Amino acid sequence: MVESASETIRSSPANQNGVNNLNSQSDGGGVREGSASSETNGEMSPVDLLHFQQQQALQVARQILLQQASGLSSPSINDSKQSSVQVPVSVAMMSPQMITPQQMQQILSPPQLQALLQQQQAVMLQQLQEYYKKQQEQLHLQLLTQQQATKQQVKEQSLGNKQLAFQQQLLQMQQLQQQHLLNLQRQGLVGMGPSQGAMALQSLTQAMCPSDLQQLWKEMTTNQHTEDIIKHEGLDLSTATTNSTSYTTAKMSPSLSHLSLSNGQSSMLTSRRDSSSHEDHCGPHPLYGHGECKWPGCEALCEDLGQFLKHLNTEHALDDRSTAQCRVQMQVVQQLEIQLTKESERLQAMMAHLHMRPSEPKPFSQPLNLVSSATLTKSCSDTYPDGLPHPPTSATAPITPLRQGPSVISSSTLHNMGPIRRRNSDKFCTPISSELAQNHEFYKNADVRPPFTYASLIRQAILETPDRQLTLNEIYNWFTRMFAYFRRNTATWKNAVRHNLSLHKCFVRVENVKGAVWTVDEQEYQKRRPPKMTGSPTLVKNMISGLGYGVLNASYQAALAESNFPLLNSPTLVNTSTSSTSLHVAHDDVSSTVEQVNSNGSNSPRLSPHQYSHQIHVNVKEEPAESEDDNRPVSHLATTNQNVMLPDEQDPEEELPMEDLP
DNA sequence: CAATTGCTAAACATGT
DNA sequence: TACATGTTTAGCAATT
Numbered sequence: 001m002v003e004s005a006s007e008t009i010r011s012s013p014a015n016q017n018g019v020n021n022l023n024s025q026s027d028g029g030g031v032r033e034g035s036a037s038s039e040t041n042g043e044m045s046p047v048d049l050l051h052f053q054q055q056q057a058l059q060v061a062r063q064i065l066l067q068q069a070s071g072l073s074s075p076s077i078n079d080s081k082q083s084s085v086q087v088p089v090s091v092a093m094m095s096p097q098m099i100t101p102q103q104m105q106q107i108l109s110p111p112q113l114q115a116l117l118q119q120q121q122a123v124m125l126q127q128l129q130e131y132y133k134k135q136q137e138q139l140h141l142q143l144l145t146q147q148q149a150t151k152q153q154v155k156e157q158s159l160g161n162k163q164l165a166f167q168q169q170l171l172q173m174q175q176l177q178q179q180h181l182l183n184l185q186r187q188g189l190v191g192m193g194p195s196q197g198a199m200a201l202q203s204l205t206q207a208m209c210p211s212d213l214q215q216l217w218k219e220m221t222t223n224q225h226t227e228d229i230i231k232h233e234g235l236d237l238s239t240a241t242t243n244s245t246s247y248t249t250a251k252m253s254p255s256l257s258h259l260s261l262s263n264g265q266s267s268m269l270t271s272r273r274d275s276s277s278h279e280d281h282c283g284p285h286p287l288y289g290h291g292e293c294k295w296p297g298c299e300a301l302c303e304d305l306g307q308f309l310k311h312l313n314t315e316h317a318l319d320d321r322s323t324a325q326c327r328v329q330m331q332v333v334q335q336l337e338i339q340l341t342k343e344s345e346r347l348q349a350m351m352a353h354l355h356m357r358p359s360e361p362k363p364f365s366q367p368l369n370l371v372s373s374a375t376l377t378k379s380c381s382d383t384y385p386d387g388l389p390h391p392p393t394s395a396t397a398p399i400t401p402l403r404q405g406p407s408v409i410s411s412s413t414l415h416n417m418g419p420i421r422r423r424n425s426d427k428f429c430t431p432i433s434s435e436l437a438q439n440h441e442f443y444k445n446a447d448v449r450p451p452f453t454y455a456s457l458i459r460q461a462i463l464e465t466p467d468r469q470l471t472l473n474e475i476y477n478w479f480t481r482m483f484a485y486f487r488r489n490t491a492t493w494k495n496a497v498r499h500n501l502s503l504h505k506c507f508v509r510v511e512n513v514k515g516a517v518w519t520v521d522e523q524e525y526q527k528r529r530p531p532k533m534t535g536s537p538t539l540v541k542n543m544i545s546g547l548g549y550g551v552l553n554a555s556y557q558a559a560l561a562e563s564n565f566p567l568l569n570s571p572t573l574v575n576t577s578t579s580s581t582s583l584h585v586a587h588d589d590v591s592s593t594v595e596q597v598n599s600n601g602s603n604s605p606r607l608s609p610h611q612y613s614h615q616i617h618v619n620v621k622e623e624p625a626e627s628e629d630d631n632r633p634v635s636h637l638a639t640t641n642q643n644v645m646l647p648d649e650q651d652p653e654e655e656l657p658m659e660d661l662p
Numbered sequence: 663c664a665a666t667t668g669c670t671a672a673a674c675a676t677g678t
Numbered sequence: 679t680a681c682a683t684g685t686t687t688a689g690c691a692a693t694t
Contacts, residue, residue, distance in 0.1 A: 453667090453668065453669090454668080454669080455668085471683095472682080472683060472684085473682080473683090492669090492670065492671085493670095495670075495671075495672085496668095496669065496670065496671095498682095498683070498684060498685085499669085499670085499671095499684095499685085499686090500668090500669095501683095501684080501685095502684055502685050502686075503685085503686085509684085515683095516683080516684090
């Protein structure tokens with residue numbers, strides 16, 4: 001080929017500015033943690049410290065959850081909240097005020113957002129039910145004491161009082177139930193999975209119907225242990241429940257007490273004027289606070305409640321946009337719920353481990369709801385991405401939630417902004433294959449830009465095929481097949497694909513019988529990336545946030561990184577097993593994500609979950625090269641990178657070159 | 663601050 | 679001619 005094209009005289013593109021400027025925004029929302037003081041280290045034992053750290057994380061999670069669950073970020077709760085413990089700086093930095101839903105969405109990788117969100121409903125339900133059970137139990141106790149009092153004291157004065165208290169409690173409970181029902185309905189409105197929604201309503205109404213209370217109380221007396229079971233079943237949500245209880249109770253305004261259950265929105269309207277009794281401080285409407293509308297992305301100023309309600313009615317009526325926004329909010333809540341669950345589980349596992357409980361099963365290998373999550377993810381993402389109007393086509397155009405384009409995409413919007421830049425797959429670990437495997441459905445359906453570089457995507461596409469070669473068009477097809485995002489802006493990304501193919505030496509064009517195909521020179525590919533994995537907090541931070549580990553972990557990890565949390569800072573860590581085909585390895589914890597070291601997903605898709613759990617407690621520092629037990633890769637690695645021992649050099653994606661192409 | 667990396671845009675060449 | 683495929687250059691932004 002004779003190329004004389006080197007003389008390209010070009011007029012500098014003028015239209016680029018608008019595009020590129022957007023980039024900065026996408027990163028701006030990250031977790032900015034200040035300096036960390038290690039004052040938590042005082043004189044605690046490692047175990048205590050660990051526990052403490054986890055508790056901190058959990059508390060933050062709970063706070064966020066509470067806020068989210070109430071649909072607004074009310075500053076008042078943050079002050080009055082349960083944290084009677086003095087909070088060290090690290091936690092103070094993670095205070096909920098600092099993490100807005102938007103930030104969280106930015107920090108969270110969309111797939112995780114989506115995936116995790118799906119699990120929340122179950123957890124939420126569980127919490128609710130647990131909560132109600134508590135309430136019922138409380139009522140029951142009151143009833144009992146009352147009866148006893150009746151027998152023993154006979155006098156009706158005290159009985160009158162108690163009855164009053166009892167009725168108050170009853171009323172309160174009913175109010176709570178109604179409010180929760182409303183919440184549920186709100187969720188249902190925005191697309192809770194039919195089965196779950198039905199189940200939720202059913203179970204809740206069943207648990208709540210006042211007429212059945214008596215019977216329920218009876219049941220409670222006989223089944224009290226169920227509560228204990230729930231309490232002990234790994235989640236340790238008891239405190240969260242308590243918190244939410246107090247919070248909800250405190251926050252609940254009388255105006256909500258008699259809301260009709262038929263329709264959340266209309267009931268909101270009915271609550272209008274008579275809500276002027278004590279709720280000056282409590283905030284009469286969850287969506288109204290500090291004179292402005294708390295509807296996500298709204299912030300419209302409303303002088304009084306009436307105006308707000310009017311605004312609510314006009315601006316946030318039941319339409320596509322509102323529905324979509326609700327959905328997003330629901331996902332946010334779900335996400336946080338799940339995060340909390342996982343953190344709790346991890347804490348338990350860690351505690352169990354550190355307390356030398358050898359036979360302790362390791363629950364963290366798989367969080368309960370993964371399956372349902374997967375299904376839900378699918379069903380959920382199947383429902384909306386197509387039905388809803390999509391943002392305008394320009395790849396980098398910012399989509400404001402205000403557009404008719406609903407903010408379903410808002411989560412993805414944040415990720416859509418700007419070029420991919422450093423994609424995590426190329427940085428640390430996250431084998432693209434496992435990421436893809438886990439979030440396959442999500443990327444497939446959600447218009448979210450995948451967090452991988454073009455190069456890694458191309459490579460993935462090629463390696464996924466049996467003969468490790470693809471034509472350009474097949475690569476295109478793979479992109480469009482795998483990512484909804486690439487079903488638009490074709491000109492842009494196709495150009496980029498071609499550009500990458502040509503540019504990178506790791507892509508080799510091979511003339512074939514029926515044209516040219518592209519292959520991957522794995523060695524070149526590996527060479528291409530300068531491995532750098534110091535244990536520096538910044539890197540750790542980048543790593544984790546880059547992995548889309550989620551807001552909780554982002555903040556949580558910031559704190560941990562500073563206190564030298566061993567797991568985070570040890571580069572070798574554990575080997576997780578992931579494969580391009582297995583969906584079971586959740587990116588649920590730092591370790592599993594951080595070091596999917598030699599999960600050469602594409603080349604050797606095996607590695608069993610057993611290895612994962614088996615290795616999990618090898619929280620080594622710089623142990624011998626990651627798990628020789630695995631398979632062929634290792635030896636290659638050892639030879640190729642003599643730096644196996646060096647934590648710094650840990651090449652995350654460890655793809656074991658060799659064994660391939662020319 | 664410089665180098666590197668990644669993305670986008672675009673010009674151009676070649677083949678069908 | 680139009681389009682697909684490749685190659686190359688350039689500018690920008692983020693990261694190292």
